[in-house]
Amino acid sequence: MLPIVSVILPTYNREKTLPRAIDSVLKQTFQSWELLIWDDGSTDNTHEVVSGYSDSRIKYFFSENRGVTYARNRAIAVAHGKYQAFLDSDDEWLPEKMADQVEVLDAYPAVDILFSDFFNINLSTNEQYQVFPRYAQAMSHLDIDKIKDELSIIVKGLGKAIAFDNFVATDTVIVRREVFDKVGYFNEDLRNFEDFELWWRMDLAGVRFAYMKQPYLRRYKSYDTLSSSSILTYCHILKGLDCCWHEAMSLGRPDVASELALQYRNVWQNLILAYGKVGNKKKALDAFLQSSKYGIRLGSVRLIFQAFWQ
Known part of the structure; x- marks a missing residue:
């Protein structure tokens, strides 16, 4: 019998945290699943960790290092479940995650993605907080059909x-799966921001989103100081934003493309700070000029002064 849910779990050199993620799937109250672990070229003991599990629903794949997007896409391609769910190898689900979400998708066939x-959880400070309350301003742009206290279908405004x-x-x-x-699939040309680009593309295609207020995930994050690696990340985000802009424009939706302006400005502002931190004044100035295309903000002016005179 085919599983109801295919769990897509890409991993790369996460031998220490991978068991936590796998165990959180095994502890699900909903049991009709397959777990597809796609090893993106790990050089640690990832294979040995997975081999320690005897559950036949856990399937291991290995490929040369191509990035998380490639790994997710390859796993999606071989998945058998009618629903696809995603888990990163350093995070963990809460036990009712699959059961509650499958119940919603079964009950509301108009919902495509939930x-x-x-x-x-901040690994540096051990602070834990629920995320949606901190995104209240962003979520205020949603036009929703509230089905019940914990479930809302998004009518428009996701982008x-x-x-x-x-x-x-x-x-x-x-x-x-049919979505x-x-x-x-995820855009393999992107090294970051691939999730945003996919949600954006789905929304443009008329895919119906819904969300639940109940938290079903513990996400563990390290907050590193600004560095050359963060500069590269911001540059990848700009590439993702460009993809989203072109997608909207190709559909004759300049009004939708214009909604990306705030993201563009914020990324360029972050680059002013990042380049300033590593002493690259020319790049900091270039980033300031780019951010100014979306309106000159006091914050941008302050950052460029810091870059030159800190």
């Missing part, structure tokens, strides 16, 4: 809302 609130701030965490998502047949 996400939920989650807990962020504008996530352009303000992306609150759709991939680890909380469960989606009908990928309609809009395609």
Whole structure:
């Protein structure tokens, strides 16, 4: 019998945290699932960790290092479940995650993709907080049909809302398989921002989103100081934003494309700070000029002064 849910779990050199993620799937109250672990070229003991589990529903795949997007897409391609869910190898689900989300998708066939609130855990400070309350301003842009206290169907406004701030965490998502047949998979040209680009593309294609206020995920995050690696991340985000802009324009939706302006400005502002921190004044000035295309803000002016005279 085929599983109801395919759990897509990409991993790369996460031998220490991977058991926590796998165990959280095994502890689900809903048991009709397969767990597809796609090892993106790990050089640690990832294979040995997975081999320690005897559950036949756990399937291991290995490929050369191509990035998380490639790993997710390859796993989606071989998945058997009518629903696809995602989990990162350093995070964990709460036990009712699959059961509650499958119940919603079964009950509401008009819903194509479902996400939920989650807990962020700062590994540096051990602070834990529920995320949706901190995204209240972004989520205020949503036009919703509230089905019950814990469930709302998004009628419109998702693109504008996530352009303000992306609150759709991939680890909380469960989606009908046919949605990928309609809009395609994650964009493998992107090293970051691939999740935002997919939600944006789905929304443009008329995919119906819904969300649950109940948190079903603990996401563990490290907050590093600004560095050359963060500069590269911001540059990848700009590439993702460009993809989203072109997608909207190709559909004759300049009004939708314009909703990305805030994201563009924020990324360029972050680059002013990042380049200033590493002493690259020319790049900091270039970033300031780019951010100014979306309106000159006092914050941008302050950052460029810091870059030159800190």
